[in-house]
Amino acid sequence: MAEVTMTVNGRQVSRDVEARTLLVQFLREHLQMTGTHVGCDTSQCGACVVHVDGKSVKSCTMLAVQADGSAVTTIEGLASGDTLHPMQAAFNEHHALQCGFCTPGMVMSAVDLLQKNPSPSETEIRDWLEGNICRCTGYHNIIKAIRHAAGSAA
Amino acid sequence: MYDFGYHQPSSLSEADAALNSASDPLLMAGGQTLIPTLKFRLARASDVVDLCGIDELKGIREEGNAVVIGAMTTHCEVAESDLVASRIPALASLARGIGDPQVRHRGTIGGSIANNDPAADYPAGCLGLGATIRTSKRQIAADDFFGDTFDTALEDGEIVTAISFPLPEKAAYAKFPNPASRYAIVGVMVAKTGAGVRVAVTGAGHGVFRDEAIELALNESFSVDAVDASGVDEEDLNSDIHASAEYRKHLIGVMAKRAVAKANS
Ligand SMILES: Cc1cc2nc3c(=O)[nH]c(=O)nc-3n(C[C@H](O)[C@H](O)[C@H](O)COP(=O)(O)OP(=O)(O)OC[C@H]3O[C@@H](n4cnc5c(N)ncnc54)[C@H](O)[C@@H]3O)c2cc1C
Ligand code: FES
Ligand code: FES
Numbered sequence: 001m002a003e004v005t006m007t008v009n010g011r012q013v014s015r016d017v018e019a020r021t022l023l024v025q026f027l028r029e030h031l032q033m034t035g036t037h038v039g040c041d042t043s044q045c046g047a048c049v050v051h052v053d054g055k056s057v058k059s060c061t062m063l064a065v066q067a068d069g070s071a072v073t074t075i076e077g078l079a080s081g082d083t084l085h086p087m088q089a090a091f092n093e094h095h096a097l098q099c100g101f102c103t104p105g106m107v108m109s110a111v112d113l114l115q116k117n118p119s120p121s122e123t124e125i126r127d128w129l130e131g132n133i134c135r136c137t138g139y140h141n142i143i144k145a146i147r148h149a150a151g152s153a154a
Numbered sequence: 155m156y157d158f159g160y161h162q163p164s165s166l167s168e169a170d171a172a173l174n175s176a177s178d179p180l181l182m183a184g185g186q187t188l189i190p191t192l193k194f195r196l197a198r199a200s201d202v203v204d205l206c207g208i209d210e211l212k213g214i215r216e217e218g219n220a221v222v223i224g225a226m227t228t229h230c231e232v233a234e235s236d237l238v239a240s241r242i243p244a245l246a247s248l249a250r251g252i253g254d255p256q257v258r259h260r261g262t263i264g265g266s267i268a269n270n271d272p273a274a275d276y277p278a279g280c281l282g283l284g285a286t287i288r289t290s291k292r293q294i295a296a297d298d299f300f301g302d303t304f305d306t307a308l309e310d311g312e313i314v315t316a317i318s319f320p321l322p323e324k325a326a327y328a329k330f331p332n333p334a335s336r337y338a339i340v341g342v343m344v345a346k347t348g349a350g351v352r353v354a355v356t357g358a359g360h361g362v363f364r365d366e367a368i369e370l371a372l373n374e375s376f377s378v379d380a381v382d383a384s385g386v387d388e389e390d391l392n393s394d395i396h397a398s399a400e401y402r403k404h405l406i407g408v409m410a411k412r413a414v415a416k417a418n419s
Contacts, residue, residue, distance in 0.1 A: 002160060019160035019202065020192075043190055044334075046256065055230075055259045061189050062260065065160050066204065109255070130336065131254025 004068040008033070009077030017064050023057075024048045026064035027074060035075040035104050039133070046132035049105035049112075050074045056112035058131070075104035078111070087111050087149045096145035098136035106132050110146045119150050155192045159201040166210065166290055166313065169203055173311045176201035181313065183226060183265030186257050211264065211315055214238060219321050221245075222288075225264025225314040230255070232263060244325035244343065244417070248279045251329055253336050264314040270361065272303045272392075273337035275329065277362035280317060282343025282354035283325060288316045302361040322347045324376075326416035328409040329357075332396055339397050342409035344368075344417055346376055353410060355384075358391050358402040368410050376418070381411045 005014040008031065015030050027033045027050070039047030041060050048060040051073040078085035084092065087107050097103045106129070113120060113128045120128065125146050126139070134142060159176065163169040173179050180199035182188050183206075191197045205211055211226040214235050221241050223232060232238055232249035239246045252258055252266075252275050266276040267287065280287065280296040287294045290313040299307050308314070322345040329341035338357030342365075345352045351372040353365045367385020374380060384406035391399035 018157050020155045020157045022189075041193070043186065043257070046254070049256060056256050057259050058256045061186055063160070063185065063189070065162075066185065066206065112255070128255055131256045 002065055002068075004064050006067050006069065007071045009073060015064075019063065019065055021064045022060055023050070023052075023062045023064050023067050023072070024059035026067075027059065027072075030064075033074060033076055037101055037104055039101060039105075044131075044133065045102070046105040046109060046129075047102050049108040049132065051108060051112060054115070056109050073108075075108060078107070085111070087114070087146070090145040090149035091142070094141050094145040094148060096137065096142045102132060102134040102136075106134065106142055110142075110149070113146070114150055120146075122147065155189075156195070156198050158192075158199045160204065161201060162204045162207045164207045164209075166208060166315070169205065169208065169313060170290070170311070172201065172203045176203070179203050179311075181205060181268075183262040183268075184228065184260040186253070186261040187265060187269050187271070205264075205313070211313075216241065217318065220318045221321065222316050222318045223263055224316050226262050227264075229253070229258035229261050229263070229266075233258065241321055242283065242319055242325065244322075244327050244345070245279055245283070245319060248275050248327040248329075248343070251275065251327075251331070251336070263317060267299070267317065268306060268308060268314050270300055270304050270306050271337070272359065272361050273332070273339070273341075273357040275327070275338060275341055275356065278338070278341050278343040278354045278356035279327065280319075280354075281362050281364065282327070282345050282352050283319050283322055284345070284347060284349070284352055285320070286318045287314060288318060289314050297364075300362050305361070320347065324417040326413040328412035328416065330405050330409055340402055340405035340409050342406060342413050344372065344410060344413040346372075346417065351376065355386075355406055358406055359386070360390070360392070365406060365410070368407070372414065376414065378411050378415050378418070381407060381414060383407050384410070 001016045037047035039045035043061040161172040178200040182204045212224045229249045229252045285296045325345035341356045353368045356362045371380045388399045393399040
């Protein structure tokens with residue numbers, strides 16, 4: 001067992017975990033924060049995307065011990081109180097989800113894109129979402145929502 | 155995934171000590187290949203030695219006529235480096251095409267070449283540009299580093315520390331990606347160097363290789379029209395659900411033409 005300490009959505013947490021504990025397991029099973037989803041568990045689908053030290057990563061492909069000392073942001077950390085994050089609001093408004101399973105990862109990935117590139121083109125958005133799979137929406141409204149959140153929609 | 159002991163050394167000598175004191179250790183870089191492999195129980199380790207805390211393995215610098223990239227440099231850092239973009243844009247564009255943004259945030263150049271996946275991009279980058287692989291023990295020319303599928307010249311416990319890329323006159327990388335994984339069905343790095351043209355092919359065979367027929371043709375004339383067919387034997391190429399050997403052989407020529415066009419533009 002190893003003790004890991006990290007800041008999750010601004011709150012410092014410490015737990016004893018096995019070295020093999022994945023970051024996503026740490027979040028879901030140790031902290032009971034189930035907003036971050038596991039779709040494939042094989043690094044393909046992006047349902048598990050969170051930010052570690054400001055960068056989007058697949059939390060099913062990172063160990064909790066690798067995030068020791070880091071700042072982690074999950075989907076639960078985006079809204080402030082009852083006010084949705086602009087990206088969440090855009091997803092809501094533009095019907096960018098159906099079953100909602102991919103949505104936490106889509107939103108976290110999209111938020112990271114806008115940090116890097118505040119007004120991406122449609123091609124840049126589609127390219128960025130390479131690692132996020134949605135089996136419901138056909139992506140179209142996800143792209144629309146991200147363009148609106150970026151203020152770049154025509 | 156079976157449990158293991160976890161070590162985070164802060165220097166190469168501490169890493170050596172951790173490797174030597176473990177019965178069955180594995181090195182970890184970005185974990186983008188290793189963690190899935192451990193999950194599938196295709197590999198098992200008594201101990202995982204994580205290289206993330208070793209500063210001397212990080213960073214991109216210019217040394218004489220070469221760009222030197224530390225083994226723990228992520229694909230994203232290479233893709234976004236101003237130095238790489240200005241000196242060897244082909245390498246920046248290769249890194250930008252690996253996997254997806256989340257894989258590029260964690261995956262490293264050292265992990266990619268040590269793994270030597272037969273469809274990975276960096277092996278073609280290293281072989282095509284005539285790079286030198288620096289390890290904790292020695293320096294190895296890319297021509298001698300890459301073996302068949304997942305095999306390299308690395309010995310047990312030998313750590314890749316950096317890769318030194320000599321500046322080419324011109325170079326470009328063209329990849330026909332598998333639409334699901336983004337790994338190369340065929341990827342070709344073409345480089346015009348002081349010592350002649352080098353053409354390295356990934357994805358098509360059992361490991362990265364140089365295409366001598368295309369090199370010969372491009373040495374005559376470095377132009378799209380000079381590229382005819384690949385010189386490799388179809389017997390030596392992969393056939394699988396993604397593409398037949400015949401199709402892969404054809405793609406080598408097409409990707410080589412695209413790379414030359416990009417290099418000349
Ligand atoms: C969804 C997905 C898509 C991908 N798409 C592509 C793609 O399009 N193109 C591509 O090229 N790759 C692709 N990859 C692979 C990716 O580039 C990996 O990052 C890379 O293969 C391994 O790098 P890593 O740093 O994660 O290494 P790890 O997974 O940590 O290690 C890989 C192997 O290398 C060894 N190792 C690591 N560092 C060193 C070192 N410094 N010295 C000696 N041995 C070392 C480890 O022991 C292990 O055996 C993809 C991966 C995923 C998950
Ligand atoms: S659950 Fe992590 S990528 Fe699918
Ligand atoms: S909304 Fe169902 S998977 Fe995307």
